[in-house]
Structure formats: structure tokens, C-alpha cells
Amino acid sequence: EAQVTQNPRYLITVTGKKLTVTCSQNMNHEYMSWYRQDPGLGLRQIYYSMNVEVTDKGDVPEGYKVSRKEKRNFPLILESPSPNQTSLYFCASSLYLPLRDTSYEQYFGPGTRLTVT
């Protein structure tokens, strides 16, 4: 089954304790990205990757890191989590980066609910 998976689905942690949220897709997609969803603010992009070893900042990258060593995986790293990073996180992927006149559907993972105390 074609899908985007995330782990863990729920995580409660303390301020400053490094954590990684994994994301994996089995559709051979080149484009992957991370979003966070907050009440009243909607979904906002954190980082994106156009292909292996190519990553770039989205709209809200502060406090996050990513890596793309393999095509299928795109982990989100919080080196020193803070309470303002408490949020619902989504990983997404599509075949390629959307371009003018050539666009592809983006698929989302089930989400990771992170609480930082």
C-alpha cells in the first residue's frame, strides 16, 4: 500500500532532550516536506527536500533540522526542544517538486503529536 509513515505517533518529552521524528514513504517520491499544525495558525511548512542530500528551509525552520540521506526517509530532528514546539507534525511527499504546468498530488502521513514540557 502506497503510504507515508511517521513514528512515533505520540511523544511527550522534556525541554532540551533531543528527539527525532521519522518519516518514510514507499512511493519513490523525490519531494518530501515537514509541516506543523497549530490551532489558529493552520499548517505551516518547516523544511522541504527536493531530492537526496538536497534540503531547504520552509516558512518556520527555527529550532529544527532535517536530513535526507536516502530517498525514502526524511527525519525531523529537534536538537533542544522547547515548549513552543508542542504541535502536531505532518510529513508529506509528492513525486516531484511542484512546478508551473507540472504539479503532483502531495500525500500526508498520519501525524505526530508532540508535547514538550
Added chain:
Amino acid sequence: KQEVTQIPAALSVPEGENLVLNCSFTDSAIYNLQWFRQDPGKGLTSLLLIQSSQREQTSGRLNASLDKSSGRSTLYIAASQPGDSATYLCAPVGGSQGNLIFGKGTKLSVKP
């Protein structure tokens, strides 16, 4: 900066009604627009993708239209069912990041 507005914010209808959800966006230079549904505590499910060159896209009881020049898209749901209850999100894509810019959504409740 792209801004997306969805009206109404919430909608409650009896089962069987046809309904329209509205989405407006400020920057018409978009590549495509995608409609999603989100169930409480769940991820986003893609419903329809409309390319910038298209005017309409249909899937089952769903029909989405796009008027890029006026910055509007509508999602039409025919013969609504209780299972359609969810939050519907509209998200145009444009620019070098390929990121979806989401509206705040319309929370739909279909009563049996």
C-alpha cells in the same frame, strides 16, 4: 505573501443536502490547488488536485472548481452523508518551495 481564506469556518447540514465550500487566495500565481479532508486527530487525506490550467476536477460526489484569475476555488459536495463530517482544507501551491499554503479550514458536520 499568499493568504488563504475559507468560508464558512463551520457548517452544519442535514444528510442529503448539496453544499459548497469556498476558498479564496490572494496570489493568483499558483501551480495547482489541492483540497484535503482532515478527521479529528488524524492526518490529511487528499481529495482533489486541480492544475492551474484546469477549471474543474471531479471525484465521485465531489467537484472542485478553480478560477485562478479571481483567486477562488469551490468544493461542491453532492448528497452529503454523515461520513463526510470532517474539516476540509484548501491549499494552493506556488513558488520555489512547493509548499502548500493552507487555509484554516471549514468544519463540516452532516447530521443523520
